[in-house]
Amino acid sequence: MHNGKTQKVRVLYSFPHKLGADRICYTAWQQVNGLAAAGAEVLAFPGVLQRPVPANVTVNPTLSWGKARISYKLVGTMRACIWHDYIVSRRLEQLAGQVDIVHAWPLGSLRTLRTAARLGIPTVLERPNAHTRFAYEVVQKECERLGVVLPPDHEHAYKEDVLRREEAEYDITYRLLCPSDFVVRTYLERGFERKKLVRHIYGFDEKRFYPDTKPRNPQRGFTMLSVGVCAVRKGLHYALEAWLQSPASNDGTFLIAGDFLPAYAHKLSSMLAHPSVKVLGHRNDVPELMRSSDVLVLPSIEEGFGLVCTEAMGSGCVPLVSDACTDLCMHMENALVHQVGDVSALAGHITKLHSDRTLLEKLRTTGLRAVPEITWNAAGITLLQVYSEVVASYSSRRDSHAIINRVGSSHDDQSTPANNTRTVTS
Template structure:
């Protein structure tokens, strides 16, 4: 059995971190990379088990890859997604038996056997929950898609899949605790009868670009930006309706960045044709786009804890977000939060900031000052506390974002 030393006492702990996708790749691979990188930087022993490595981390205690042969990655599609995930799970369970870590950190759909192996050895297991309860995600996205006359995007992780849901339910039921990154996520589990004691709050983070200097707010027309997939789940239709209903659209600009769901694009119709709105597609420099904008619009209907809301604050772009966005901020301090789907309130927030440079400046300064609490290093500290502390929905430094 591994050491039982507590990280809260300033000592290192041993962590088996199982990630069943390409480690360091865009998306959740980037989240996993930052978690592991900062755990290692903080002095902990991380035994990484992953399918393949797109970006390495220096200083790992060990590295095991489940879907690489002679240094070459075997894509999930070769074996099929489900078989690849099951293979990785069995592989990670075998590595666990050799390493005997203090704690085990697992990701969705590839964790059952690893959790069982940990439980047999009295090792606590922590299951990452990057989005809301999967049944909630299915229901919310399906309802909004139906309201818009759409079907959930084929192949999307939010298209209803009873087999996937059953797998996740078994993982949730057997893990020692669930790692929830926001109140929005925690609430969906509590609403379905999960005991609060099994939910451990942590956070995600961002990599600030260094010292950020923003010009004083001078009353120029408001500039807004949307960064995310152009699909119903991200709520761009709400953002556009609010923007066009606000005085900000008369002189301001609203730039939309992200991969486009073509069926959803047809629903948006004339809203994108307004002269103040520009659809820009993907951007290679999201931080630069945020740094040039006054506000971020992200009225998501379902989200875990959107990384773009961390990035926006770090560069002084004021987040205007829904309660479902999972943003780590305080309403009317670091940004403005509206009830999910409430276009009128979002429009009022746009009018407020368009007409009050003083308010925009106050929020911008507070968002920038909040930046040091939003780093991946701070996220790793909250993760270690989640591993080692008694259950609680609030971790020191966490600020609720659901009090609009």
């Protein structure tokens, strides 16, 4: 951190994709916004800037120039990420002494991480998901169990080149940024040291996701909602099985908002045809759907965080989630949590809240009380604190190494003459 009264952390934020687009691009965009609000001095290098960032953020895209931009689809995501990484690493060479920490994202940071290490700049690598090898393995196993074949270009279809590059990034970065305890666990199980894994959180936009101010009609039918890409890893098949096992399916409604992989939709077709299940497709009114639903279901078999969990809580919609989701969802406090793949437990949770509206309201109220702690601005404050701790840790380690080297050098200076002395006789 530079000298001065404010002691702002100067972060180089490298994101190889379209900052402000959907999914991880939205997450990264909100991170930049939250960091700026928290007081960080942010220099952002996205591949492309998809939507504006705060005025106090300096932005210099790597793969776009004015209205001209490189097509990720045309050149391929991997090649685009490698180009981005090369450009950022070259820029970083010119910024020595002007950056306190580098925040990088997977697949587009290997050369940048190496350059930062050589320049003595600490790095953190974002992990928006579980360890990639773990994710590939559990999704492949579940697909085989279901008889669903993923297209070769699907994000969770096994890709050796992606895995090899990402694992090299894991090894060289100083710290891995993990948004949930589940993500941490997938790295610990593969032999990573606990000190390399640092926790932070994602948030939600409280200006879009907020509760309905009107009192809920106790006679209204029970509504369960699923939001997001309808993929095997999200466990929608478990949600459907649990829903149809519960009496809630007799008089309630299960809304599914999101696009399906065709093979997955075909596999689930008989359950999707049940009269209580409504497939909505991709929707742009997710906040309204959450406000009008009683519970959100997310029985993921592997997950990074699950943004919809905090968005649901902020909307007054109670999460029913697997233990692969964010630990901000606490069982019997603001959510009901089941072990991955436990359909009976999930069916029991659906039934419990269908029949016990007092418990439903209690969980809902507790979730709403936590809102100030789970917004994107709150996440930005947490991340800035993580930066400060990482910079201090890196500086301490570097000072310790310097002391050891000086002591060793001093010892060598004192011992060398004695070791080299020989008796000369004539």
